[in-house]
Amino acid sequence: MGVLDRIKGFTRPDEAMHQLESALAPENRIRVPLYANEKLIGDTFAQRVPNVVQMLTGGELTLEVGAGYMSFASAKATKKATASQTIAITPMVQVLMLQDGAAQDGSLVDLAERPGRPGDGLLTFGGPGKIVGRDTPLPAVPECGLSPDLAERLQGKRLEQEQWMDLNDGPRGTFVWLAEGAGPLASIASLRHAELGLLASYAPQPPFGILGLYEGAINELTMVAPLMVWHHAGGAI
Numbered sequence: 001m002g003v004l005d006r007i008k009g010f011t012r013p014d015e016a017m018h019q020l021e022s023a024l025a026p027e028n029r030i031r032v033p034l035y036a037n038e039k040l041i042g043d044t045f046a047q048r049v050p051n052v053v054q055m056l057t058g059g060e061l062t063l064e065v066g067a068g069y070m071s072f073a074s075a076k077a078t079k080k081a082t083a084s085q086t087i088a089i090t091p092m093v094q095v096l097m098l099q100d101g102a103a104q105d106g107s108l109v110d111l112a113e114r115p116g117r118p119g120d121g122l123l124t125f126g127g128p129g130k131i132v133g134r135d136t137p138l139p140a141v142p143e144c145g146l147s148p149d150l151a152e153r154l155q156g157k158r159l160e161q162e163q164w165m166d167l168n169d170g171p172r173g174t175f176v177w178l179a180e181g182a183g184p185l186a187s188i189a190s191l192r193h194a195e196l197g198l199l200a201s202y203a204p205q206p207p208f209g210i211l212g213l214y215e216g217a218i219n220e221l222t223m224v225a226p227l228m229v230w231h232h233a234g235g236a237i
Helices: 003-007 013-024 038-056 091-105 148-169 196-202
Strands: 031-036 061-066 069-074 085-088 108-110 122-127 130-132 174-180 184-190 208-218 221-232
Touching: 031 091, 031 196, 038 091, 038 221, 091 108, 091 122, 091 208, 091 221, 122 221, 148 174, 148 184, 148 208, 148 221, 174 208, 174 221, 184 208
Parallel strands: 108 122, 184 221
Antiparallel strands: 031 221, 061 069, 069 085, 122 208, 130 174, 174 184, 208 221
């Protein structure tokens, strides 16, 4: 059950806010973000937020989103209890809301269950994987379903993307996330959006999680345009 599903079980704004803040607290955090494309997260959230709000509105607890903040209020509030509880909508909160909302409306695709395809909503995966760092040519990675031929073709696509990225403000490079779900999976992630200290610490330590958009395919390999890549420490939010 996602954290927003659990929030819907509360009837008081302060209880809902406490549940959300507890899930996001550093001591309880089970997702350590290694990469977050805040612009792409924000754009995706802006397009999908009406569906997410509708998902959480209509019961005893309502949700309002606007101006970078999320407010909970009781729909059955008395004059004595009309104050809402408000929290800033960080990229992590946006990702949680996007993932929970897509899971409920059927547009979330778990890449462990089937490969991605054009027309999909949000793509997600959590589990064993590998991160290949900057300036490291992609090797064949049998445990991720990456054959020598797929590795060569993926490396070519990576170099092509880096050339476009470098036109912006100079070279920074990419890392590549690899995993195998229903088929081989890959994501090319710009280091502009990476948490370099966390990446250095956690990149050798799967499991990893990802939430992203369908980018394309190379034969049987699904390419994911990443919103967020994280080290998955356990539990489920």
